[in-house]
Amino acid sequence: MNFTSRIRRTDYIVIGSGVAGLRAAIELAKFGRVLVVTKDKPSESSTEYAQGGVAVAMSDDDEVRIHYSDTLRAGDGLCRSEAVQTLVGEGPDRITELIDWGTQFDKKGFSLAFTQEAAHSRRRILSAKGDSTGKEIERSLLRKVRSFKNVTRYSHSCTVDLIVENNICTGVLLVRGDELIACYARAVVLSTGGAGRLFSRTTNPPVATSDGIAMGYRAGAMVEDMEFVQFHPTSLFVPGSPQFLLSEAMRGEGAVLKNRSGKRFMGRYHPDAELAPRDVVCRAILSEMVRTRTKYVHLDLTHMKPAYIKKRFPRIYSTCLSFDIDITKEPIPVSPAAHYIMGGIKTNINGESSLKGLFAAGEVACTGIHGANRLASNSLLEGLVFGARAGQAAARYAEGVSLPEKLKRITYPDTYEIPEEKTEKIQSSLRQIMWQKVGIIRCEKSLLQAQQKLAAWKHLLSAPLFTRRELELKNMLTTAHLIMTSALLRQNSVGAHYRSDFKEKSKGWRRHIRIKN
Numbered sequence: 001m002n003f004t005s006r007i008r009r010t011d012y013i014v015i016g017s018g019v020a021g022l023r024a025a026i027e028l029a030k031f032g033r034v035l036v037v038t039k040d041k042p043s044e045s046s047t048e049y050a051q052g053g054v055a056v057a058m059s060d061d062d063e064v065r066i067h068y069s070d071t072l073r074a075g076d077g078l079c080r081s082e083a084v085q086t087l088v089g090e091g092p093d094r095i096t097e098l099i100d101w102g103t104q105f106d107k108k109g110f111s112l113a114f115t116q117e118a119a120h121s122r123r124r125i126l127s128a129k130g131d132s133t134g135k136e137i138e139r140s141l142l143r144k145v146r147s148f149k150n151v152t153r154y155s156h157s158c159t160v161d162l163i164v165e166n167n168i169c170t171g172v173l174l175v176r177g178d179e180l181i182a183c184y185a186r187a188v189v190l191s192t193g194g195a196g197r198l199f200s201r202t203t204n205p206p207v208a209t210s211d212g213i214a215m216g217y218r219a220g221a222m223v224e225d226m227e228f229v230q231f232h233p234t235s236l237f238v239p240g241s242p243q244f245l246l247s248e249a250m251r252g253e254g255a256v257l258k259n260r261s262g263k264r265f266m267g268r269y270h271p272d273a274e275l276a277p278r279d280v281v282c283r284a285i286l287s288e289m290v291r292t293r294t295k296y297v298h299l300d301l302t303h304m305k306p307a308y309i310k311k312r313f314p315r316i317y318s319t320c321l322s323f324d325i326d327i328t329k330e331p332i333p334v335s336p337a338a339h340y341i342m343g344g345i346k347t348n349i350n351g352e353s354s355l356k357g358l359f360a361a362g363e364v365a366c367t368g369i370h371g372a373n374r375l376a377s378n379s380l381l382e383g384l385v386f387g388a389r390a391g392q393a394a395a396r397y398a399e400g401v402s403l404p405e406k407l408k409r410i411t412y413p414d415t416y417e418i419p420e421e422k423t424e425k426i427q428s429s430l431r432q433i434m435w436q437k438v439g440i441i442r443c444e445k446s447l448l449q450a451q452q453k454l455a456a457w458k459h460l461l462s463a464p465l466f467t468r469r470e471l472e473l474k475n476m477l478t479t480a481h482l483i484m485t486s487a488l489l490r491q492n493s494v495g496a497h498y499r500s501d502f503k504e505k506s507k508g509w510r511r512h513i514r515i516k517n
C-alpha cells in the first residue's frame with residue numbers, strides 16, 4: 001500500500017476513547033487543542049461492554065477505608081497503597097461529576113442503587129440500565145467530549161508507533177485511510193485499553209490487542225507486572241459464539257455454579273463458594289471440567305424470579321436468548337476467559353510513565369492499584385480517576401514544552417505486507433498458545449514451549465507494517481513476549497498468576513517485575 005505522508009501538530013494527543021481516554025481528554029480540553037485518536041468507531045472499547053458496574057464507596061453503610069482494604073485484599077499483597085488510596089478517595093467525586101454530566105445510574109426510589117459483587121464486603125456497585133453500565137458511561141463521556149470545540153476526533157485511525165526524539169515522546173505516527181500522519185504534540189496520553197485478544201478465549205472486544213503496551217515498550221517506557229492477567233470465571237460457552245461475559249453481579253445476586261451432574265461444587269474449593277476471588281473460581285471450574293470431562297460448567301439462576309432476572313440483567317437475558325438459552329428456565333453453559341491485564345506501562349499516581357512526555361491511564365497502565373489481582377468493578381473507576389489525573393499532569397508538563405517551528409516528516413521504508421490470511425493464521429496460533437501455555441495455570445515447561453513458538457515470528461517485530469491487522473499482530477507478539485518473560489521470572493504463585501511448579505508465595509514474592517526495551 002502506498003501512503004501520502006503528512007505532518008499535523010496539536011497540543012495534546014489522547015490515544016483511545018474508552019473511559020480513561022475520554023476522561024483525560026475532558027481535562028485536557030481546558031488547556032489547549034486535543035486530538036483523540038481511536039482505531040475503530042468512537043465507542044468501540046472494553047468500556048462499552050462493561051456490564052456489572054462501577055465500585056465506589058458512596059452508600060450509607062460503606063466507607064472509603066473499607067473499599068481500600070477490600071482492594072488491597074484482592075491485590076494479594078502487591079497493591080501500591082498510595083495508588084489505592086487515590087482511587088478510592090477520589091472515586092466519589094469522579095462519580096458525582098459523571099452524574100452531573102448526565103450519566104443515569106440505576107436507582108432505588110430516589111437514591112442510587114448499590115449491588116453486591118464477589119470480594120466486596122459492602123454493596124457498593126453502581127449499575128446503569130441493569131447490565132449496561134459501561135455503555136451508559138461511554139455515552140455520557142462521549143457527549144461531554146463532543147461539547148468541546150477544541151477537541152478533534154480521528155476515528156478508524158490506527159497508531160503505528162510513538163515518536164520519540166532525544167528520549168522524549170513528542171507524538172505518534174498513525175495511519176488514517178491512505179495517509180501516514182506524523183502527529184506532534186506537547187504531551188501524549190496512552191489509553192488504549194487491555195490485552196484480552198491475546199488469548200483464544202476472552203471477554204474482550206476485537207480492539208483489545210495491547211497496542212499501547214507494545215508501543216510504549218518499543219518507545220522505551222518501563223512495563224511492570226505483565227504476568228498478572230485476570231481470567232473471568234463465567235463467559236458464555238456456546239461453540240462458534242463470542243465469549244460473552246456473564247457478569248460477576250449474577251453470582252453476587254445469588255446465581256450458583258453447578259457441574260455436569262447438576263451439583264454445586266464451589267463450597268469444596270473456598271469458604272466463600274461462588275463469591276470467592278476470581279482466580280480461585282477459575283481454577284475450581286477448570287478442575288471440575290477436568291474431573292467431569294466437560295468443556296464447561298453451568299451457571300444457574302433458575303431459582304430466581306424470572307421478572308427480576310429480566311429487569312436486573314436485560315442485556316444478558318436477551319443475548320443468551322439469541323443463542324436459544326432462556327436463562328430464566330435453564331442453566332447457562334460457562335467457562336473461563338481472559339478478561340483484564342493488571343500489568344502495563346508503569347506509571348505513578350499522576351499517570352507519568354518513565355518516558356518523558358508520555359502519560360498512561362486505564363487498563364494500559366500499571367499504577368499498582370490492582371496489585372496481583374483486580375477487585376471486580378474497580379477498573380471503570382480507575383479510568384475515571386486516573387484518566388483525569390493523567391490529563392491534569394500532561395497539561396502541567398506541557399506548560400514548559402513548545403514544539404519546534406519545523407517538524408520532521410517521517411518517511412518509511414517500503415512496506416512489508418503479510419498476506420491477510422497469514423496474519424489471521426499467526427494470530428489464531430498465537431491466541432491458542434497463550435491460552436494453552438500461558439493461561440490460568442502455567443509452569444516453566446509450558447512457558448518455555450510458548451517462547452519457542454514465538455521465536456518463529458520474531459522477524460515480524462522489526463518489520464515495517466501498516467495495516468490495522470498487521471500492526472495488531474506485531475503488538476500482540478510484543479506483548480506476548482512480555483507476559484511470557486514476566487511469568488517465567490515470577491517463580492511463585494500470587495494473585496492471578498498461578499505456577500503449577502511453584503504453587504506457593506515463595507521467597508521474593510513481594511517484588512514487582514519490570515522490563516524495559
Ligand SMILES: Cc1cc2nc3c(=O)[nH]c(=O)nc-3n(C[C@H](O)[C@H](O)[C@H](O)COP(=O)(O)OP(=O)(O)OC[C@H]3O[C@@H](n4cnc5c(N)ncnc54)[C@H](O)[C@@H]3O)c2cc1C
Binds near residue numbers: 018040
Ligand atoms: C465484557 C467486559 C465486561 C467488563 N465489566 C466491567 C465492569 O462491570 N466493571 C468494571 O469496572 N470493569 C469492567 N470491565 C473492564 C473495563 O471495562 C475495562 O478495564 C475498562 O473499560 C478499560 O478502559 P480503558 O479506557 O482503559 O480502555 P478501553 O475502554 O478498552 O478503550 C481503549 C480505546 O483505545 C482504542 N485503541 C486501542 N488500540 C489503539 C490504537 N492502536 N490506535 C488507536 N486507538 C486504539 C480502542 O479503540 C478504544 O477506544 C469489563 C471488561 C469487559 C471486556
